[in-house]
Amino acid sequence: MRRETQNILLVLLGGALLKISFTGTYLRYVKPSHQWLLIAAGAVMVLLALVSIVRDLIARAAEGGHHHSLASSWLLILPVLAIFLVAPPALGSDSVARSATTNRASVPEDGSALFPPLPVGDVVALPLSDFASRAAWDSGHSLNDRSVKLTGFVVHDGDSVYVARLAIACCAADAFPVKVKLEDNPEAGGLPNDTWVETTVTVKPGTATKQNDYVPAATVSDVRQVPQPEDPYEH
Amino acid sequence: MIPDVTSVAEQTETPSPPPKRFRITSLEVLCGLLILALVGQAWFTRILDVPAIRTGATVFVAVCTQALPFLVVGVLISGAIAAFVSAEALRRVLPKRAALAVPVAGAAGFALPTCECAAVPVAKRLIMQGAPSAVALAFLLAAPAVNPVVLVATAVAFPGEPRMVLARFAGSMGTALVMGWLWARFGKAEWFAERAMRRLPEHDGRSRWLVFAETARHDLVDAGGFLVIGGLTAALLNVVVPRTWINTIGDQIVLGIVVMAVLAVVLALCSEADAFVVASLTALPLLPRLVFLVVGPVIDVKLFSLQAGAFGRSFAVRFAPLSFVVAIACAVVAGVLILGGVR
Numbered sequence: 001m002r003r004e005t006q007n008i009l010l011v012l013l014g015g016a017l018l019k020i021s022f023t024g025t026y027l028r029y030v031k032p033s034h035q036w037l038l039i040a041a042g043a044v045m046v047l048l049a050l051v052s053i054v055r056d057l058i059a060r061a062a063e064g065g066h067h068h069s070l071a072s073s074w075l076l077i078l079p080v081l082a083i084f085l086v087a088p089p090a091l092g093s094d095s096v097a098r099s100a101t102t103n104r105a106s107v108p109e110d111g112s113a114l115f116p117p118l119p120v121g122d123v124v125a126l127p128l129s130d131f132a133s134r135a136a137w138d139s140g141h142s143l144n145d146r147s148v149k150l151t152g153f154v155v156h157d158g159d160s161v162y163v164a165r166l167a168i169a170c171c172a173a174d175a176f177p178v179k180v181k182l183e184d185n186p187e188a189g190g191l192p193n194d195t196w197v198e199t200t201v202t203v204k205p206g207t208a209t210k211q212n213d214y215v216p217a218a219t220v221s222d223v224r225q226v227p228q229p230e231d232p233y234e235h
Numbered sequence: 236m237i238p239d240v241t242s243v244a245e246q247t248e249t250p251s252p253p254p255k256r257f258r259i260t261s262l263e264v265l266c267g268l269l270i271l272a273l274v275g276q277a278w279f280t281r282i283l284d285v286p287a288i289r290t291g292a293t294v295f296v297a298v299c300t301q302a303l304p305f306l307v308v309g310v311l312i313s314g315a316i317a318a319f320v321s322a323e324a325l326r327r328v329l330p331k332r333a334a335l336a337v338p339v340a341g342a343a344g345f346a347l348p349t350c351e352c353a354a355v356p357v358a359k360r361l362i363m364q365g366a367p368s369a370v371a372l373a374f375l376l377a378a379p380a381v382n383p384v385v386l387v388a389t390a391v392a393f394p395g396e397p398r399m400v401l402a403r404f405a406g407s408m409g410t411a412l413v414m415g416w417l418w419a420r421f422g423k424a425e426w427f428a429e430r431a432m433r434r435l436p437e438h439d440g441r442s443r444w445l446v447f448a449e450t451a452r453h454d455l456v457d458a459g460g461f462l463v464i465g466g467l468t469a470a471l472l473n474v475v476v477p478r479t480w481i482n483t484i485g486d487q488i489v490l491g492i493v494v495m496a497v498l499a500v501v502l503a504l505c506s507e508a509d510a511f512v513v514a515s516l517t518a519l520p521l522l523p524r525l526v527f528l529v530v531g532p533v534i535d536v537k538l539f540s541l542q543a544g545a546f547g548r549s550f551a552v553r554f555a556p557l558s559f560v561v562a563i564a565c566a567v568v569a570g571v572l573i574l575g576g577v578r
Contacts, residue, residue: 005261006456013459017303029297034304041304044311048452055445072460072544077268079299079463085276086283088293094286098474170508172297173473 007049014045016083028090090232093193096177135216136208185220295470309353313360314451322365337415344377351379359545373415380407380532392510406529406569428547461544465537469503491523499531506532529566
């Protein structure tokens with residue numbers, strides 16, 4: 001591959017990284033704190049390519065047969081095309097169905113723990129992972145009889161309907177699902193997979209057990225469709 | 236296949252060409268590919284609109300965007316070594332005997348707080364600058380696993396198990412040292428690809444900063460392609476391998492160790508994230524989870540691809556299986572000694 005081609009590929013790849021980090025699309029792929037790393041990496045790529053381009057322009061005559069790059073370098077075009085043309089969406093119900101079923105709930109080693117009390121108020125918004133952990137482990141039973149607002153997407157599994165969200169530690173390759181089973185609400189059952197909803201629920205105490213992989217069930221009092229949040233994952 | 240087309244295109248351009256005739260070079264091929272992609276965009280998007288492929292595409296882009304910044308850090312360090320650290324200086328800081336130099340390299344791994352993608356170009360550069368290969372390989376294996384960022388992440392992921400951090404450190408360091416010593420004793424230079432051994436000419440009058448920029452750029456282009464291969468493999472396996480494997484292991488400890496070791500290779504997680512993933516697999520005892528944490532930074536599909544790219548295929552097919560086995564053994568020993576058994 002000629003140096004010019006390598007440089008163009010680098011500019012495109014660096015540009016792709018800069019694009020997703022400025023448009024916020026990067027949140028579909030990596031954790032929020034990765035943003036400045038992506039910007040720095042994109043800038044370095046573009047800079048290295050520009051230095052090389054300028055050098056080639058200045059020393060055009062002196063250019064030797066110096067292109068020993070490997071054929072595999074051509075593959076750098078794949079992430080560029082994937083980002084600019086396809087922009088793959090955030091992971092959704094397909095990943096939930098594919099994963100091991102255990103809820104990603106931060107599990108205290110002794111099997112139960114006292115969680116801090118929920119804030120006062122009529123309806124409390126909680127991340128799904130917090131809700132699932134409390135439902136499974138909280139020895140203070142802080143969720144009982146409380147209305148909680150959860151945000152996630154709809155997942156159907158057989159006759160059951162879940163509100164789910166993926167939790168990531170670093171990037172989407174390590175995503176783990178968190179689910180809460182929605183009960184007593186036919187409206188939620190009518191929504192297709194991957195519909196983002198805000199739902200107000202009350203936990204059914206004792207439903208998150210080892211047998212069902214700590215997936216709690218909840219009574220639904222309200223379901224509302226919402227646009228996908230800017231950061232589709234929990235962390 | 237695309238690479239073949241280009242190599243043909245390169246060959247046609249190398250002999251001194253007749254002037255003023257249009258020739259197809261990689262530049263024209265690239266433009267053609269981009270135009271094709273733009274024209275076919277709607278078609279591509281439709282083809283990709285299958286849930287499994289969509290998931291795979293997202294994982295692919297995720298692995299690439301996650302790893303590229305660390306690869307950039309790696310090539311910058313590599314470029315800096317090439318430009319500012321002379322082979323002479325490197326020889327002076329390392330102990331003469333490889334048996335002693337290997338632990339020094341392992342300890343140096345503590346100072347590079349990134350994941351495995353950064354370590355590959357740095358290790359390659361160390362060899363090219365004349366460091367003994369056993370030393371560079373010990374560094375390659377130690378750096379992604381024993382650095383402070385990874386150890387802190389492990390501590391956070393296992394709040395009730397501080398000994399997990401110690402066990403991970405011991406298992407990973409043990410793997411790096413054992414592999415370094417094995418390589419010093421049995422490794423052969425001819426397993427490396429020619430490009431991995433090629434020395435840079437000592438500063439040939441060019442400015443050091445230009446050497447730095449050109450080396451970094453060249454390493455990035457070379458390693459980037461292999462990172463993409465690794466990302467593709469990881470995305471494919473992520474979709475194809477049923478994660479429900481984990482649920483069938485139960486209490487069978489040997490099966491658990493084997494499955495977790497294979498999963499570590501297949502999933503190709505970043506060493507800063509893997510602790511959080513295994514921490515949530517509460518159905519498993521600690522020992523198989525420790526095996527996952529020790530094997531992952533040593534060898535996985537993404538890393539194999541990067542190693543094959545940097546050092547050559549005949550190196551990678553020997554080094555990867557051996558480091559896989561050594562990592563499992565070291566993890567089991569560390570687990571039994573430090574965690575006090577299977578748990």
